[in-house]
Amino acid sequence: MKSVDTSRYRSKTKQTEAALSRGETSTAGIHPSATERSRRTSLGRVRPQRPRWAVIGEHILETVIRISGISAILFVLAIFLFVFREAFPVLGSEEFSLVEFFTSIEWYPTSIKNVRYGVLALIAGTFSVTVLAMVFAVPLGLGGAIFISEFCGPKLRETLKIVIELLAAIPSVVWGFIGLTVMSRIIVQYTDAPVGVNMFNGSIILALMAVPIIVSIGEDALKAVPDSYREAGQALGATKWQLIYRVLLPAARNGLLAAVLLGVGRAVGETMAVLMATGHAVNIPHGILDSIRTLTANIAAELGEAPVGSEHYRVLFLTGVLLFTITFLVNLTADLVIRGVRRK
């Protein structure tokens, strides 16, 4: 009788152990039956053999999958690189001063006599409309999240969640159109604004766009707080409000903060809605009824005109780099904040 080929068996066990220590969560592919050629076992049975094309095909497929996996990184890097590549040459140019770029409010890219590239007013515009939008959106969003998560019954909850999803689906150009037509009329009628398209208009529209994000992520964060917290609070005799204010909000703090940050990211990055609703005026706002211009709207309005490769073109791409950096930092912060939750 043939002796059992234990040497091969031993090496297979080592292979399995090595794989598990590497952290492989799946042990498929290590079991010899699936991928080894047929062998006669010690009992003389023939194991079925997978056709060669299937084995090779699977390897190719896994490579494709791995490449797809890192595709997200590739695309983010590609976006940054392509945008930076177009912007880079202007940094070395003599007429262009980075200090002037960041500190001057004078934006005259097409001037005949005195070309100036100062984006301070645009940064102020983006900043002010985002802050005002968050002033509206954060209480509404958090309040809505709290309501959906704590105060309503399951049927109402489903309905409200569907409404929020539909609100999130409204395209930004439709929001811009609403700001341009509906909101501006309302604003002119009820305030003494000289024109209806201004920072106030833009921030209302942005708030309505950011609220769904804050509500859905905030609601997830509140849902993640274990029920034991709620039960403990109720056992001590707390009312709903006390429970929310003293137990749930602190417990879900990180998730809620992340929700707000992602809402901020949406507001900063919005282009079409602010292009149509804010009046597109280069100026540092002195009141909420002033018209402003944001970084995003500025690029959208001027990109088509700038001759490819010109200084104006490159400065617009540089503004794109600035925008990308801002949203990157906001998203990074949101991610770190969420990660803080996981580590707890």
Place this chain on the structure above:
Amino acid sequence: MELKELLRTGLAASCLAISLLLNAGCGASENTEAAGSITIQNKGSDTMVNVAQAWAEAYRSVNPAVNVEVSGGGSGVGIAALIRGAIDIANASRDIKAEEIEEARQNTGREPIGITAGYDAVAIYVHHTNPINEISMHQLAEIFVEDGSITHWSQLGVTIPNVRNDKIVRVSRQSSSGTYEFFRERVLGGRDFELGSLDMNGSKEVVELVGNAPTAIGYSGMGYATGKVKMLKIAEKPGEPGVAPTVQTTLNKTYPIARSLNLYVLGAPEGAVNEYIDWILSDAGQQIVEISGYVPISIKNQTD
């Protein structure tokens, strides 16, 4: 398993659809005469985009084999695309600059040729309740220019009814606009605009905004007038009578802020492009110019 079959049929359907689409999609590149369909790329001035679109629409019944694609973006965009050789006809509501001609020569080896397809008067719009009727070129410049001296309506001796703040709201165009550049050159004398004006994307937006804001003043093509605004008479020098923007005053050049609407091509136009331009200059094309609110290159037999 139902879901598996769903998955398979879904895959098969999308493969079929994609291959159908690609078959329809893979065709000859632009501007060839293969398969009897020619595309003319027409890009540029936002002022002219409406009349360009009306031309394209009407030309389709004249010559169905020719497809004209129209896009805006501004006179600067159109000329830049022409310089790159990406389009056939650039629309510009201003004249081409010397450096643009030079660049076109360097890039493509051909000389850009301009054809005037019509004229336009840039009208100064105010809200219909604004009492003012006339303004001089100098005052206009002082309102819009950088560090200009006129910032409130009271400085012009005008009181707007029912408003608390009589600060002048300036409505302008984006810097890619030929209208913007023309205004800067003709009214401001090449100096820069004052920051803080509301810079609108399209000619229509300017008029709509002025129509909704009693303290606003803006400039746009005269074809865009609505019932909520009125056009001011412009006096070339203070003390002279103001001239209103009309077809006649544009053609006889008494209206100070009139400009030509130009088509630019690289080298002498040939083939389908030449036919299209000829048609634009013909009565049929010029009639469309008039209907769109602009001034045709000449008026024959005016019977009004």
Place this chain on the structure above:
Amino acid sequence: MDHAGTISRFSSTEFSRQKDRVERVARWVFLAMAVVMIAPLVSIIAYLLVKAWPSLELEFLLDVPRNGMTEGGIWPAFVGTVYLVFISLAVATPIGVLAAVYLNEYAKDNWLNRVINLAVINLAGVPSIVHALFGLGAFVYGAKFGYSILSASLTLAIMTLPVIIASTREALASVPMAFREACWNVGATRWQTIWSIVLPNSISGILTGVILQVSRAAGETAPIMFTGAVFFKAIERGDFFAYRLDEQCMALSMHLYTMATQVPNVEESVPYATAVVLLGSVLIVNTGAIAFRVWLRNRKKW
């Protein structure tokens, strides 16, 4: 000893009455907030419908723009949007699903995985104008596709990719581990497990994620404005196959923008009607996706 006054056996004290008052106020405040969220949606849709009503009819959808775009319909824009959505999702879905499969089934929990997660979140947060800049630099000029449906669709594909990855991951994660373990126990390879068990059971979540991205792809203007959308292009009424991949197209989102800002003398209801068609298509598709998700969830056997 006194406890919180909600149990009737105990008499209510001033303290407990005060708590109840605060409680009731809080309840109303939050209800008001929820109403403030819904009210704009409902009133905006109602206002748009009312303003658009004179122009809303089937002819509006099927007809081409006439008379300098002041009359007629929006057929070329509608078809263009359909092309852009279809092609961008056809490109983004395979990449997104495979990427999610990698992240959920193959990847180990190491630094690479965290970086990928970060990249997905960042890709989702990139402003749409920066996507436009990228599309311009990479597809229009870089790959020399020029201004075309192809460039515009690829730009849209990269925009919709992160959400497809995220929703597919959730769908894959919702398949219980026991299913996979059962497959491994009978000797299936990783891919065989995924293809025959995991993917079919998560298809509902994947499809929902993809369908929800239709609204994103149809609604974005900035990325297509600079890569392939055009102000006007004449195609035949009712012709569905009019566009070629290397040509430019009209699109509903771009059409709404130009109608609102550039086309004069158009009846007031026409831009509103365009907005209604765009919004309506998006909402119908989204509601369909949500209904589909609910239906499939009810059919789940675990």
